[in-house]
Amino acid sequence: MGKKEFAKILLQKMSLPVNYNNMKAIVVWQAMEGGPATNPLSTTLYVKDSKNMNKDRVKVYKTVDEGMNATIATLNESRYSGILSSLAKSASAQTTIDIVCASAWGTSPTDRNVDHYPTATQGLEQEYLTKPAQHDCATKHEKKKSNMNIINLLKIAKKFEEKLDRSVVIEEHEGVEPVSYMADSNLKNIIKDAGELLSVMNDQDDLPQWADESLAIAKMNVSKILSYVRSEKTKTSENESNDLVKLASGKYDHINFKPSESVASAAARGLELRKKNKGRGGLSVQQAHKAGIGSGVARAV
Numbered sequence: 001m002g003k004k005e006f007a008k009i010l011l012q013k014m015s016l017p018v019n020y021n022n023m024k025a026i027v028v029w030q031a032m033e034g035g036p037a038t039n040p041l042s043t044t045l046y047v048k049d050s051k052n053m054n055k056d057r058v059k060v061y062k063t064v065d066e067g068m069n070a071t072i073a074t075l076n077e078s079r080y081s082g083i084l085s086s087l088a089k090s091a092s093a094q095t096t097i098d099i100v101c102a103s104a105w106g107t108s109p110t111d112r113n114v115d116h117y118p119t120a121t122q123g124l125e126q127e128y129l130t131k132p133a134q135h136d137c138a139t140k141h142e143k144k145k146s147n148m149n150i151i152n153l154l155k156i157a158k159k160f161e162e163k164l165d166r167s168v169v170i171e172e173h174e175g176v177e178p179v180s181y182m183a184d185s186n187l188k189n190i191i192k193d194a195g196e197l198l199s200v201m202n203d204q205d206d207l208p209q210w211a212d213e214s215l216a217i218a219k220m221n222v223s224k225i226l227s228y229v230r231s232e233k234t235k236t237s238e239n240e241s242n243d244l245v246k247l248a249s250g251k252y253d254h255i256n257f258k259p260s261e262s263v264a265s266a267a268a269r270g271l272e273l274r275k276k277n278k279g280r281g282g283l284s285v286q287q288a289h290k291a292g293i294g295s296g297v298a299r300a301v
Helices: 003-013 020-033 064-075 078-088 093-102 124-129 136-143 145-163 179-200 209-248 261-276 285-290 294-300
Strands: none
Touching: 003 020, 003 064, 020 078, 020 093, 020 124, 064 078, 078 093, 078 209
């Protein structure tokens, strides 16, 4: 997969605008990294069976799809929010690259000027800054982008609304409404407005760039909050389990569960008899019957 194709698919999968600025930024970023074919942005996220390419632990993945998913997962970490925000706003390629180089990603090229990578960016200007008439199919596809942004926002908001625990208050101050209540109200409004916006639009409608970018940012922000809530609920569940363990520990410390010597001796004798009689009781069925306990032994055998 080439640099341009990887950049386009990456932006689409992350619901980010596919335009000249973002394509140029991602393509130049790949050229600066010089990563392996399955990991062109050189993420270090471990995936089962991935291998280290160098001392910086840049991973070599089995497939490009695996590398794509690892790159997306890494970019979604909170420490890279600046990169996603720049892409969501369709900032200039130079602005995005400067943010990348200043981040924890580790990109440190000898030349940060995005215009000094003409081979990598060749054809981007013609493809994304001009719109030939023969690109009717591509134009129709772009017109559907607005609807997809709304649908993605609606899906994420509904998932968040379902996950939100209304009995839990994340933080509360005097005179301020509980965060869970405010979030519940805001989410319902987002779902309502997004659903209404979707109902009045069709495939022929094309929102201006600022509107598409705003939807992409909204979806990204709601998705981040959803990830945070999921993480907090997992921590809460683990803490509750630990509390139960602490509560149970010590409750029965006053009881001695060690069997007495006579009980232990009788148990050992019983095991010896079962072993001697190949897993059966110490009495045969006939012997047990004479002793008046045949029916009990018969059921136990």
